[in-house]
Amino acid sequence: MNKQSIQKSAASGLVFGIIVIFFALIGFTVVFSGLIQKALGQSLGVGQIPSISSFLIFLGLLGIWNGWRASRQDKHETLSVKKVLGRSAIAGLVAGVLVMVYALIVGALNNSGINLRTYLSQLSSESVRFFLFNQTIVVGGLIHVFYSTLMAVIGGFLAVASERSRERVKSTRESIQKWSQDRWLGKLQGNPYVSYVLMGVVLLLLVLLPRTWGAYWNYVMGTVGIYVLLGLGLNIIVGLSGQLVLGYVAFFAIGAYTFALTTSPEPHNLVWNFWIALGVAVLAAALSGILIGLPIMRLRGDYLAIVTLGFGEIIRILLRSDILKDFTMGPRGVRNIAGPTLFGRSFTTDVDFMYLIILAVLLSIFLARRWQESSIGRAWLAISQDETVAQATGVDTQKYKLLALSLGAAFAGLGGALFASRNQFTGPEDHALMVSINVLVLVIVGGMGSIPGVVLGAFALKGLPEILRELESYRLLVFGALLVVMMIIRPEGLWPARRPKLEVPVEQDHEPVPLPATAGGEK
């Protein structure tokens, strides 16, 4: 083993040691061990410390990953057992020793009777003992070292095994792909009825599911639906026209408050019809998009981001302050917001609302798709690629940027109005900066400019946390880390946008010929 290899292994171990310590400090070890225990089918009360075996599984997974990463230092080399053994053992040992040092310090402090929770809120006495496997400090620390090394070595062996079998896996996968391509995918892909059938199944599910899965799921999925609306709107602004807007919640708030003030009896006693109020809310949001957009159209990138962030905060502070108290009820918020009515019939059960949201989402997806694939969408694309070039080629950048902002704002207004109507309440705290961040994260994680990506992102970021309730307090932490990681390893998102290909079809087996410059305005 050369020096460089040892250094790399040690660095990997160091990183994993720090990760384990960080997880312990934020209490993630306890929560995730609990999740593992539940996944194994054992019960766990609220606030109860999970069993040691689930903690060992959690640590083991991290250790295996550590060994795996440490062994595969160079893509091009073939791994041998000897190489891997040394690397993974070093990585595991370094991580284990680091964790042991932490465990010794924390354990000693805990034993001396200092209440660590006054400083580090997750380190209760039980959780510290849990981290030491309920053993004494020294024994617990040594277990950490041995276990980490063992698991890292196992990870290293797994890396070797996976590499040895890679060729076989690859050939098997290829043969399966070929088979399925011949047998069915090839036939299905060419068949237009397949997509109709799929659409039909989805529609049927959308009609049936809200009736069957109960109020809780209607609530969760309704929230996801509203976030899909918001995501579609922000996708137009950020994903298509390339303007980073951080104050998207301002439009959401304007939609929600317009709807609330026009339908609630309390501050103004304007009890308008639901549908009229909805339309007015959407229009107000779109108009505010233009009004906010007009003065800041010259700004690009980071400046636009921070100015819109400022707008969002201004609106929230104004709503919360006493100045607008007579107009918007101040911090108390607006209550008794009307639900929808249809032909004189009230329309406010959870199932009805779910249908309404589904309808709004479908309509929005349809509209967003039409815009995206029209000449407007191409203008947005040009602006997001390079604004100067777009302007030089005759795109009226100001007009299209404003259009993107107001259309995106209209979606937010619709989402806000539906949100206010469903909760029958809206207050300043519904419109905090976190809404903007959530929507931005779901657009970026799903894939900027991609409509299926928005839907996927909304499910992943709003639906999953509702299912994994235990992880609720780690949600934003994960969002932040996800943004950084996505930008580094996969900036195009989970479901990247596919550009419409509008090239002149060329014969097979030829390089695509670029269009001659005189081909006309159409790309």
Place this chain on the structure above:
Amino acid sequence: MEALRKKFSLTLPQNSIRIIRIIAALLLLALIIVRAMDVAAKSQFGADTWLRLSVSGLIIGGMYALIAIGYTLVYGILFMINFAHGEVMMIGTFGGYFVFEAFNAIQVSGADGSQLSFLNAYPVIAILLAFLAGMTIAALSGLFLEKIAYRPLRGAPRLVPLISAIGASIFLQNAGQLLFGPQRRQYINPVVLDRGIGWNLEVAGSTVVLTYTGIFSLILSAILMVGLYLLVQRTKLGRAMRAVAQDKKTAALMGINVDQIISRTFVISGALAGAAGVMWGIHNGLFNYFVGFLPGIKAFTAAVLGGIGNIPGAMLGGMFLGIVESVGPAVLGIDFQLKDVLAFTILILVLIFRPSGILGEALTEEKV
């Protein structure tokens, strides 16, 4: 005739948009002046209130200036807003807090044999170490922030590092909440720097207190700013930083290790933010994981106000913003709840009317 028609045609040339903007700015200025005179005529506040507000504005402004320098240094080199800079300040605040807590727990016997906490027995050492700890840990977090979140994205489109920075900011804020809990904590100051106590000045028949913590913060931030200015203007590192800010490629050709200079820039800006964080804790007392958010945005406003990329501009902008924020509501006769709105409004107005800031060179379109 043709010439006349051209002159009065409805399509506005670029120049008249500028004239319109200037007219709008003048109108706005006139409006503010009229309003201020209106309020002044009522003479709601005496000289003592004005003095009190200005002093507190100056103190906060010094902290804003220190944070704003960090934004400006990083922007000057990487052309990106380091969104997580406010969180770096938060980390510094926690660093100083833990040092004070530890020293408060250690008991030593004083000169007359009585039991004292270390904090009160050796206040100078305690304060020095608190600042050292806060600045070091903030500098380290700045260093790792750049290594992990920004360096892999060098050369990516400009939106990409910005989103990464927003992500890092959210991550650090929530890590702070999970580590230290959401509750507000109170800085334990040494007795010599007790909050709320200071020199009493008799102005217009009432006493104005110049708090020790405030004056201490103001002096310290002035010292740090002078130190930074000397560092950038006089030392080899400063020359290298300026070279990298001007042109990375040429600087690399001249034998400057660009990556290293960028790292050091983050270390310096982190250390300044950490110092501001400890000052914030000493002066204001209460803080929690969210302490960096508003100062971060306001310091950014200050950096833009002074002309981003310009170090004296950031200092001036910070001071100016601090004073406007604390005197402004009284001048305009609006509620003090709205001081944050005032700061954001200034940011928006500056970006609309003079994106290059007070001292900034005219930015090219590409930089804006």
